[in-house]
Amino acid sequence: MFSVTVTSPSTPWRNWGRTESVVPRAVATPADTAEVASIIGGAIERGLTVKPVGAGHSFTGIAVAPGVQLNMSKMRGLVHADTATGRVTLRAGTHLHEIPALLAPYGLAMANLGDVDRQTIAGATSTGTHGTGAGFGGIATQIRGVTLVDGTGTEVRVTDDEPELLAAAALGLGALGVLTEITLQCVPTFRIRADEGTGHVDEVLDSFLDNVAAHDHYEFYWFPHTTATMTKTNTRLPADAQIEGPSRLRRFLDDEVLSNRVLGVVCALDARIPALTPTMNTVVGNALSPRTFVADSHDVFISARRVHFREMEYSIPLEEVPDAVREVRSMIDRRGYRVSFPIEVRAAAADSLMLSTATGRASGYVAVHRYVGDAPDGYFDDVEHIMMGHGGRPHWGKLHTRGSDYLRAQYPRFDEFVSIRDKFDPQRVFANRYLERVLGA
Numbered sequence: 329m330f331s332v333t334v335t336s337p338s339t340p341w342r343n344w345g346r347t348e349s350v351v352p353r354a355v356a357t358p359a360d361t362a363e364v365a366s367i368i369g370g371a372i373e374r375g376l377t378v379k380p381v382g383a384g385h386s387f388t389g390i391a392v393a394p395g396v397q398l399n400m401s402k403m404r405g406l407v408h409a410d411t412a413t414g415r416v417t418l419r420a421g422t423h424l425h426e427i428p429a430l431l432a433p434y435g436l437a438m439a440n441l442g443d444v445d446r447q448t449i450a451g452a453t454s455t456g457t458h459g460t461g462a463g464f465g466g467i468a469t470q471i472r473g474v475t476l477v478d479g480t481g482t483e484v485r486v487t488d489d490e491p492e493l494l495a496a497a498a499l500g501l502g503a504l505g506v507l508t509e510i511t512l513q514c515v516p517t518f519r520i521r522a523d524e525g526t527g528h529v530d531e532v533l534d535s536f537l538d539n540v541a542a543h544d545h546y547e548f549y550w551f552p553h554t555t556a557t558m559t560k561t562n563t564r565l566p567a568d569a570q571i572e573g574p575s576r577l578r579r580f581l582d583d584e585v586l587s588n589r590v591l592g593v594v595c596a597l598d599a600r601i602p603a604l605t606p607t608m609n610t611v612v613g614n615a616l617s618p619r620t621f622v623a624d625s626h627d628v629f630i631s632a633r634r635v636h637f638r639e640m641e642y643s644i645p646l647e648e649v650p651d652a653v654r655e656v657r658s659m660i661d662r663r664g665y666r667v668s669f670p671i672e673v674r675a676a677a678a679d680s681l682m683l684s685t686a687t688g689r690a691s692g693y694v695a696v697h698r699y700v701g702d703a704p705d706g707y708f709d710d711v712e713h714i715m716m717g718h719g720g721r722p723h724w725g726k727l728h729t730r731g732s733d734y735l736r737a738q739y740p741r742f743d744e745f746v747s748i749r750d751k752f753d754p755q756r757v758f759a760n761r762y763l764e765r766v767l768g769a
Contacts, residue, residue, distance in 0.1 A: 334367075334396070341397065343384040344446070345638050346700050347727065352397035359402045361475060361483055361508040368506065368757060369481040371396045378757055380506050382448030383423065386455055386725035387639055389762035390501060398506060400448060406430045407509055414514045415472055420450035420507040428626045435567070436514040440464040440545075441629040450507040455725030456499055456685050458693070459629060460674035461545040461562075462646075465686060469679045470512045471498040476505035479753030487511075495741075496748045499681045501724055503763050504752040517567040520545075520628040525559045525618045529657070532557045533650040540646070540675045540692075549670040550653065552660050553606035556613025558670070562628055573621025590615075591669075592635040595699035598668040605666035637669060640708045641695035641723040642715035643685035646675055649692030655714045656694065665707045669697035682741040685721040695726070724766070732768040 334354040342349035353376060358364045371378045379393035380400050400421030407417040411434050418427065424445035431437055440459045447457060449467075458466035473487040474497050484505065486497045497504055529550050539546045545562035594612060598605040621628075644652055653673060660667060672695040676686045685691060696711050708727060712720075721738050722728030736742040746767060753759075756769070 341381070341384070341393075343386060343391070344636065345385075345387040346636060347387050347638055348389045348392050350392045350394055350397075352393045353395050355397045355399055357399040357402055361477060364398070364403075364477045364506050364508055365481045365483060367396060367398065368477055368479070372479075372481065372755065372757060377759055378506065379502065379760060380420075380450070382421065382451035383446045385444065385447045385451065387727045388725055389760060390455060390725060391451070392760050392762065394760065400450070403508060409434045409436065411435065414516070415511055416514050417473075417509055417511045418449055420448065420510055422449050423447065424449060424452060425630070428624070431514060432517070435517050437517045437625050438467070438512065439470055439515045440467070441626060442467070443629065443631045444633055445626070445630045446633075449510055449512075451725075453498065453510065454500055454502050454507065456683070456723060457725065458674070458676050458686070459545070460547040460676065460693075462540045462675050462690065463544065463677055465677045465679040466499075466681075466684060468499040468681055468684065469677075470514070471510060472513050473511035474498065474507055475509040476507045478505040479755055479757040483508075484752075493748065495680055496682050496745050499683050501683065501763060501767070503749050503758055503767060505758065518625050519565045519567060519569040519571070519622055520625050521563045521565055521569075521620065521622045522573075522628045523561040523563075523618075523620050525561070526613075526616050527557050527559055529555045529557050532559060533653055536650050536673070537647060547672065547674040549672050550657075551609045551613045551670045552657075552665075552667040553609050554613045556610070556616065558616050564625075565622065569622055571622050571624075573623075574619065595635060595637075595668045596701060598666065599699055599701040599703070602666035605668050609668065636700040637697045638700060638708075638727060639695060639697045640711060640727045641672075641693055642712070642718075642720035642728075643676075643691040643693050643723070644715060644718040644720050646690040646692040648718045649673060649675075649694065652692075652694055652714060652718050655717075656696070656711055659710050659714060660707075663706070663710060665705060665710075667696075667707065668699055668702075671696050682745040683724070683739060685723060688740060691721075693723075695723075731765050735766055 334356040340349040340351050356367045377395035380398035381391045403419045403421035409416045442457045442459045453468040544564045548559045550557045594608045674693045678690045
């Protein structure tokens with residue numbers, strides 16, 4: 329029996345990208361690790377599966393909970409901060425956008441972030457969320473310990489004293505248990521000089537590897553059907569660096585107008601009249617202008633994303649990124665697709681986490697998007713085929729069609745992870761259709 333109050337929803341839960349929905353058998357909102365264990369124990373008695381859900385920012389079905397859905401909204405906030413070591417323990421339901429204020433009194437910051445901060449720390453790390461920068465791994469590489477409740481209802485603490493086990497638990501897809509606390513290795517607060525520019529796509533591709541190597545953080549966006557790109561070069565500065573350039577409010581307004589409102593209007597119009605897409609992309613590309621500013625790190629890393637879209641992102645060997653993007657560019661022209669969203673290209677350092685998309689190799693990331701209102705077509709399938717030709721590893725939280733046979737060939741420690749899963753969740757309490765597809769039954 330459950331010792332925690334549960335509800336029986338009548339309306340579907342759906343994710344942010346509108347790609348997945350489900351009506352769970354029950355929804356529970358635990359307040360601590362003991363209540364999570366109680367819920368899992370009750371689910372086992374009833375033969376139900378359990379899945380926690382954070383912000384719903386995964387486009388895949390990784391968080392879909394047909395059995396018991398755990399709402400982690402009560403499990404947020406700071407547990408402990410050690411200024412001497414820089415290690416900080418957070419409750420697993422803490423949203424990324426809440427973390428800067430929690431760390432500020434201790435003079436600490438996260439070493440790197442992605443470009444969205446709506447996710448929970450558990451959801452972001454469990455799906456392999458990453459930012460950009462040749463010297464920086466994904467967010468999960470900042471983890472030094474986790475507390476979870478496994479598939480027997482037992483609380484387990486995994487630390488860096490057990491590096492092999494942590495290499496699985498730090499990025500575990502939700503397959504090993506329900507994370508309740510996460511310990512991060514943070515860094516002293518810092519600021520960033522952001523240099524945003526424009527460039528011709530051929531020149532940007534030719535110089536991509538050099539720019540990745542030369543700068544702390546480098547990425548670019550290419551607008552399909554045009555030669556226009558927007559480049560972002562971020563340089564890390566001390567915490568006392570002078571804040572310069574447009575104010576945070578002015579940047580917010582600029583980004584809201586161009587990156588959200590204008591983009592939303594363009595995408596909605598393109599969805600209705602696809603023939604307008606090349607012209608509209610040219611207009612948006614020509615509207616871009618360079619700017620430079622200095623701000624706190626999280627204010628530079630994060631961008632607002634208010635236009636709903638679907639996304640696919642693949643990791644490939646870093647040195648193969650320019651050729652892969654050229655192949656995508658050629659494919660779009662050849663197949664006649666009309667793509668309103670820019671393609672995002674980033675980089676990350678190699679790491680040793682078992683299921684990290686950057687495990688064992690310096691990696692480049694190619695992300696493609698479709699507006700939520702676009703009619704279905706073969707665009708994602710054709711991009712995926714190109715990425716597979718480069719040994720691509722799909723982002724666990726973004727759309728893809730790959731299964732366990734393909735993924736086993738791409739991840740050298742895949743079977744090691746599956747073996748650990750067998751020990752942590754022998755009855756597959758945390759399984760769902762997505763995990764069955766990517767990990768096997």
